[in-house]
Amino acid sequence: MKEYNPKKIEEKWQKKWEKENTFKAVDPPASGSKKPKYYILVEFPYPSGDGLHVGHPRSYVGLDILARKKRKEGFNVLFPMGWDSFGLPTENYAIKTGIHPVVATKENIEVFKDQEKKLGLSFDWDREINTTDPSYYKWTQWIFIQLFKKGLAYKAKMPINWCTSCKIGLANEEVVNDVCERCGSKVVEKEKEQWMLKITEYADRLLKDLDKVDYPERVKAGQKEWIGRSEGAEIEFKIQDSDNSVLVFTTRSETIFGCTYLVLSPGHPLAKDVNPKTRAINPVNNKKIPVFVADYVLTEYGTGAIMAVPGHDQRDLDFAKEHSLPVIEVVKKDVLVDSGNFTGMKSEKAREEIIEWLSKKGRAKKTINYKLRDWIFSRQRYWGEPIPMVNCKKCGWLPVPEKDLPVELPKIKDYKPGKEGESALAKAKSWIGVDCPKCGFRAKRETDVMPNWAGSNWYFLRYCDPNNKKKLADPKKLEYWMPVDWYNGGMEHTTLHLLYSRFIFKFLWDIGVIPKPIGSEPYKKRTSHGMILGEGGIKMSKSKGNVINPNKIVEEYGADVLRVYEMFMGPFEQTIPWDVKGLKGAQRFLKKVWRLKDRVGNEIGDGRDLEKTVHQTIKKVTEDIESLKFNTAISSLMVLVNEMEKQKEISMNYYSVLLILLNPFAPHTTEELWEELCDDGLCWNSEWPKYNPKLVKEEKVSLIIQVNGKVRDKIETDIGLSEVKTKKIALSSDKMIKYIKGNKIKNIIFVKDRLINFVI
Ligand SMILES: [Zn+2]
Numbered sequence: 041m042k043e044y045n046p047k048k049i050e051e052k053w054q055k056k057w058e059k060e061n062t063f064k065a066v067d068p069p070a071s072g073s074k075k076p077k078y079y080i081l082v083e084f085p086y087p088s089g090d091g092l093h094v095g096h097p098r099s100y101v102g103l104d105i106l107a108r109k110k111r112k113e114g115f116n117v118l119f120p121m122g123w124d125s126f127g128l129p130t131e132n133y134a135i136k137t138g139i140h141p142v143v144a145t146k147e148n149i150e151v152f153k154d155q156e157k158k159l160g161l162s163f164d165w166d167r168e169i170n171t172t173d174p175s176y177y178k179w180t181q182w183i184f185i186q187l188f189k190k191g192l193a194y195k196a197k198m199p200i201n202w203c204t205s206c207k208i209g210l211a212n213e214e215v216v217n218d219v220c221e222r223c224g225s226k227v228v229e230k231e232k233e234q235w236m237l238k239i240t241e242y243a244d245r246l247l248k249d250l251d252k253v254d255y256p257e258r259v260k261a262g263q264k265e266w267i268g269r270s271e272g273a274e275i276e277f278k279i280q281d282s283d284n285s286v287l288v289f290t291t292r293s294e295t296i297f298g299c300t301y302l303v304l305s306p307g308h309p310l311a312k313d314v315n316p317k318t319r320a321i322n323p324v325n326n327k328k329i330p331v332f333v334a335d336y337v338l339t340e341y342g343t344g345a346i347m348a349v350p351g352h353d354q355r356d357l358d359f360a361k362e363h364s365l366p367v368i369e370v371v372k373k374d375v376l377v378d379s380g381n382f383t384g385m386k387s388e389k390a391r392e393e394i395i396e397w398l399s400k401k402g403r404a405k406k407t408i409n410y411k412l413r414d415w416i417f418s419r420q421r422y423w424g425e426p427i428p429m430v431n432c433k434k435c436g437w438l439p440v441p442e443k444d445l446p447v448e449l450p451k452i453k454d455y456k457p458g459k460e461g462e463s464a465l466a467k468a469k470s471w472i473g474v475d476c477p478k479c480g481f482r483a484k485r486e487t488d489v490m491p492n493w494a495g496s497n498w499y500f501l502r503y504c505d506p507n508n509k510k511k512l513a514d515p516k517k518l519e520y521w522m523p524v525d526w527y528n529g530g531m532e533h534t535t536l537h538l539l540y541s542r543f544i545f546k547f548l549w550d551i552g553v554i555p556k557p558i559g560s561e562p563y564k565k566r567t568s569h570g571m572i573l574g575e576g577g578i579k580m581s582k583s584k585g586n587v588i589n590p591n592k593i594v595e596e597y598g599a600d601v602l603r604v605y606e607m608f609m610g611p612f613e614q615t616i617p618w619d620v621k622g623l624k625g626a627q628r629f630l631k632k633v634w635r636l637k638d639r640v641g642n643e644i645g646d647g648r649d650l651e652k653t654v655h656q657t658i659k660k661v662t663e664d665i666e667s668l669k670f671n672t673a674i675s676s677l678m679v680l681v682n683e684m685e686k687q688k689e690i691s692m693n694y695y696s697v698l699l700i701l702l703n704p705f706a707p708h709t710t711e712e713l714w715e716e717l718c719d720d721g722l723c724w725n726s727e728w729p730k731y732n733p734k735l736v737k738e739e740k741v742s743l744i745i746q747v748n749g750k751v752r753d754k755i756e757t758d759i760g761l762s763e764v765k766t767k768k769i770a771l772s773s774d775k776m777i778k779y780i781k782g783n784k785i786k787n788i789i790f791v792k793d794r795l796i797n798f799v800i
């Protein structure tokens with residue numbers, strides 16, 4: 041092929057990969073292979089009707105590059121893909137169009153899959169999973185039943201967040217500033233019987249085990265903040281002229297002498313009895329203080345009541361100013377003041393002693409408090425996994441016998457929730473009636489379905505054994521593939537999806553579904569990619585008309601150009617705007633690589649400079665891929681290509697190194713060139729090259745010259761110069777002659793290859 045024709049090349053190789061199942065991950069023990077495993081996971085997408093957008097490939101291509109490199113390094117790589125396909129958009133689409141969600145989902149998946157294949161992603165398509173497939177959600181339901189059996193799933197009447205438009209109960213995290221995260225409508229509180237999962241029982245382990253994993257610090261911080269563990273005390277404040285008392289939770293009991301009022305949350309049982317005359321008694325000094333109700337105190341945090349210390353808390357201070365309440369300072373420079381017998385004590389010590397003193401009087405106790413709440417696991421919708429529970433008037437709630445799983449979603453015509461917000465399933469009368477699994481009398485099925493987290497909590501386990509009919513996954517396969525070595529996904533999923541899936545994993549580990557040697561953490565390493573914005577840095581959206589369809593780019597420029605561009609556009613974890621100029625730059629680069637093939641000869645006529653550049657590039661690309669620095673890896677490949685362009689003739693040896701290094705980024709182009717020029721094998725499984733450490737050393741260094749600690753000059757010198765030689769060179773520079781002029785050098789500070797400082 042003379043001209044670079046990406047379309048033809050890409051179609052050819054994609055067909056071949058599909059036909060030959062090139063990127064199949066081999067299960068043990070049948071493989072008999074001694075290759076070490078490597079499990080790379082990207083978050084599986086929600087197959088919406090809009091198709092893939094250019095943000096998806098960023099994560100997929102990035103981790104595809106890693107997968108392709110690992111294969112070359114001799115790993116048995118598992119890099120799977122699937123569909124997280126239950127959820128609201130498809131249901132809303134069904135309500136609008138009457139097209140059954142099963143049909144719409146199938147169509148959407150086909151579009152997504154075709155788009156992903158056109159990007160040349162090396163997924164093992166044999167392991168494709170779909171959360172809406174009954175053979176998959178059978179196990180999602182099975183997990184729920186195990187949770188129920190262990191007392192970790194229970195039904196409770198809960199004030200839930202109710203979206204007035206979606207007509208659905210929302211989890212706390214789906215409510216942002218009192219409006220629904222999905223639709224922006226008002227959220228109100230509503231009492232509803234809900235299935236709850238007792239994630240709080242795992243709070244401490246979810247916190248402690250963060251020490252075992254390699255997550256970015258800000259991700260760990262996000263998990264910790266969500267769990268919100270704080271050590272403190274519950275202190276009892278009696279109410280004047282009443283038998284009632286209020287328990288407050290505080291982490292700063294040393295400030296109690298500065299407490300000038302109490303605040304109850306609106307949901308507190310005593311809130312309705314509070315009036316302007318209500319007075320509480322501070323147990324440390326018997327001072328009478330007013331009581332308020334305000335929504336800056338949360339019902340579900342701590343005891344739903346706080347002791348307000350405006351001298352030491354900003355929100356209390358704001359409130360105190362607004363209501364002209366006294367502000368007393370009781371801690372100065374970490375020592376207590378105006379605090380009775382505790383005056384003069386260090387605050388940390390006082391914190392303990394005040395609790396102890398009040399405990400003896402029966403007015404306080406030490407407690408640990410968590411922000412984490414049990415997890416509301418019911419949704420009053422249609423397009424979700426049916427909760428596999430039966431309610432019998434005589435026997436209560438019972439799980440559906442495991443042999444009867446999956447409980448399939450019944451086919452209905454009207455997917456709208458009922459007026460009171462009950463699930464559309466409540467209308468499927470013939471489906472609801474069922475014999476009680478215990479007493480045999482007529483009973484009713486649960487009509488709520490699971491939230492969209494349910495299927496994504498454990499999907500990475502199913503990839504290890506996607507077709508198993510008897511078990512969630514074969515323990516032997518789990519033991520081989522798990523834990524996930526590297527998991528990449530959006531920053532927006534680093535709190536809850538990670539927390540929930542870690543919880544479910546720990547639970548499955550506890551009950552022996554996950555073999556013990558794997559450990560109780562599912563993901564060894566987690567990274568996140570940045571978003572792609574529209575041109576000019578505006579968020580892409582349909583309404584703004586600036587959404588870029590990756591298929592159009594592939595059609596016009598080719599998948600390899602798109603891949604190289606998206607990896608070169610900026611640091612992987614940063615949010616970056618789309619830029620057509622950059623796309624054209626990536627195209628020019630691949631065309632250059634293509635044209636270089638005409639200079640490949642058998643001569644070993646490359647100069648020493650090229651040899652050095654080749655080895656430096658190997659080092660750079662090898663290390664940069666491992667730290668997801670794809671942009672700088674591509675820069676170094678560009679440097680190499682520019683160097684090669686200066687040569688009359690390039691050896692096959694060096695050119696093939698370039699192809700192997702570039703192969704993970706531009707797999708089609710490099711495979712085509714390999715086929716044309718190299719005698720043996722294929723590029724994708726050619727061994728990753730090694731660099732010669734001697735050749736990658738820089739021979740020149742940039743040396744800083746200082747006078748009295750101030751930088752006065754920078755010079756290039758040979759590496760490894762002695763102090764004497766460095767001094768000689770430094771003092772001969774024109775600038776230094778000017779600075780030193782006539783002054784006596786009192787001292788010299790010398791750091792080899794880095795700096796020389798003259799003290800004058
Ligand atoms: Zn809503």
Ligand SMILES: [Zn+2]
Nearest residue numbers: 432435476479
């Ligand atoms: Zn019964």
